[in-house]
Amino acid sequence: MKVRMFLKQAWDMGANDPRKVIHCIKVGLALTIVSLVYFMRPLYDGVGGNAMWAIMTVVVVFERTVGATLYKCLNRVCATCLAGFLAVGVHWIASQSGDRFEPFVVGASIFILASIATFSRFIPSVKSMFDYGAMIFILTFSIVAISGYRVDKLFDLAHQRISTIIIGTSLCILVIMLVCPIWSGQELHSLTVRNMDKLSDSLDGCVRQYFTNSNGEDDQKLQGYKCVLSSKASEESMANFARWEPSHGRFNFRHPWKQYLKIGASMRSCAYCIEALNSCINSENQAAESIKKHLSTSCLKVSSSSSSAIKELAESVKKMNKSPTIDLLVEEMNSALEELHNDLKSLSHLLNPSTTAENQISATGLVPFMEIIPVVTLASILIEISVRIEALVGSVEELVKESEMKDKIVAKGEKPEGTMKALQRV
């Protein structure tokens, strides 16, 4: 029974996201191709029986996205070369120092270099770019330096290790880029657009549900903002990998990926407020119906205009150009805010002695102050959300501007990634 459940769960996962299945097939494909190295005598002899390094390379560097794979491949190749040369140098020094001291020199060099490389992995700037490379550096250096003590043809070993790794990484790069490539950059882009849509839906849905007392809203839609709250880590790793990717689709090499992180942070700051909004909607203190009615028009206007501003921003990010209507929508949002301000002010008429007589609402009788609080809180959180949406507008505009600037630079022909683009067209 449990096994069946597990299999059903796995099947559903595959059916929901066929790209995962494609990735698995790609891994199988790459591994099968690299096995050919074993089966072909000339290639096998060429790397002196060290063909397993190529297999190992494929297994460890093959990641789901192009960016992650390129990051690992480039790190692996560079670190291996660097460590290989260093190790050959250390071996030469050690062999000069006589048989007795050789193990000590080698041991000490391994201890020192491994410690330093490990330490460098803690430094944030190194970690984000070369974490994997530092590990491979330690690995290759230790293996090659120590092997010098036993393997006579040390230079051959270093050379074989480097060539098998190059065989493995080139194969990985070819497979990952030619067979249904998944780009980190594209993923980050879609995630950002998707999250904006979710944010807009939850904002509008929450406020509408509160004021119209309808339970017809899709609960999953209302909870959409929670995805925004929890996507920081994945955004960061995708932006990190996207930097390694050549130009693909509409994204050039050096597309302003970092700006997506800023947009993500702005979205999260909106989502925090929606959290607070939600709690105020679900709070025990229920507001008086008359007050709710009084503010409902303007609150609904604010929420619908803010959410359509977010929707428009999503569209603008999607198409990667400045939206022509966003200024209009922000203006609309601000005028809705103005209206909400006025409604809030007139709320005091309900209680303020100086104006009771001339006010319609007061005809319904005085409302206890406590019953005003939830609606007032909701309104002021809505106001805060619109302030944060303006910040979001700013960061999206910056992204569009920066990306257009990059486009211009590339159009001028100052691009180093022409070959990469040609490769993609194959």
Next chain:
Amino acid sequence: MKVRMFLKQAWDMGANDPRKVIHCIKVGLALTIVSLVYFMRPLYDGVGGNAMWAIMTVVVVFERTVGATLYKCLNRVCATCLAGFLAVGVHWIASQSGDRFEPFVVGASIFILASIATFSRFIPSVKSMFDYGAMIFILTFSIVAISGYRVDKLFDLAHQRISTIIIGTSLCILVIMLVCPIWSGQELHSLTVRNMDKLSDSLDGCVRQYFTNSNGEDDQKLQGYKCVLSSKASEESMANFARWEPSHGRFNFRHPWKQYLKIGASMRSCAYCIEALNSCINSENQAAESIKKHLSTSCLKVSSSSSSAIKELAESVKKMNKSPTIDLLVEEMNSALEELHNDLKSLSHLLNPSTTAENQISATGLVPFMEIIPVVTLASILIEISVRIEALVGSVEELVKESEMKDKIVAKGEKPEGTMKALQRV
């Protein structure tokens, strides 16, 4: 200049957290010890020149915490054994099918098993426990199965791979557990306590700064809640690794680590509200001084009693026993809330015509309704925070209860980790 800056930054990092430096030294130490395998002839001959597997094992499985290292070690050993046996089996089948079909059988088996193992890494329950194992499975299976085609003594290869890996992993486990061990569980525990303290400080600091208009508050203290917002990912990975750790310090094997994640979620839900509180403090709409004064006593009481409740919870988690005073503190918080409620009610006297005469505050003149809004919002967010603190109290009590239950079970002698404990005492 830049290099100097970089070095200074690295030095500061080391000086601030000496444990990072110790970790680096541990990596160097483990690697140097494993190199001895190369220098000692009997050991080297024993593993037939495949000693580099032991070095590789040390480099890739040595992590900062005991839990992460154990997770990788156990995964690596189990996956290697499983894959080794399977590969020998597949090789036997392939060799029965004749020279011509052998490469195809091997290739097909690699393709199928690699695809399935890759797919399993996407399933959340497998990912959290066996992600690394699945990768090692693919690696070992491919290497051993393919080597069958060229290496005559396949069984020897499988045996050597397993024994070198066991040498490497045992060495790692010894070094990581005996030389200044850093436990994931202990780290998670301290992080939780630290985050609670930060939450309490920011809550109290924000409200105090608002009502006393003092700028003397430490800005870093006020921003402490942001650490709570961003520590979800690290909490999850630590809880994941802590499961692999034997009993250490006051924590038994199978300590309820998952409960820490619940506490973390409760803390984050408080932190979201503090975010909203902060934005309401920094908003442009400033409240009238008279209103601020009217509510300041009760708001300050609520915030200080809530923050001392959180402090007490932190203490309770730290000592891992039910705090004797927490109920009292929650009661105090509730009575402060009651007071705030009354103050809020009496706020209406300021505006409500029926009671103006008998109220002192109204003597200062009528306050525009808009100037009440910020304080009212702040007060209702404070009320919401205290609701969430009660949820936090609940999850902390659950943790303490579960941990006491585990302690009792262990005290009864039903523990499988006696040997591990003995090992630690060495």
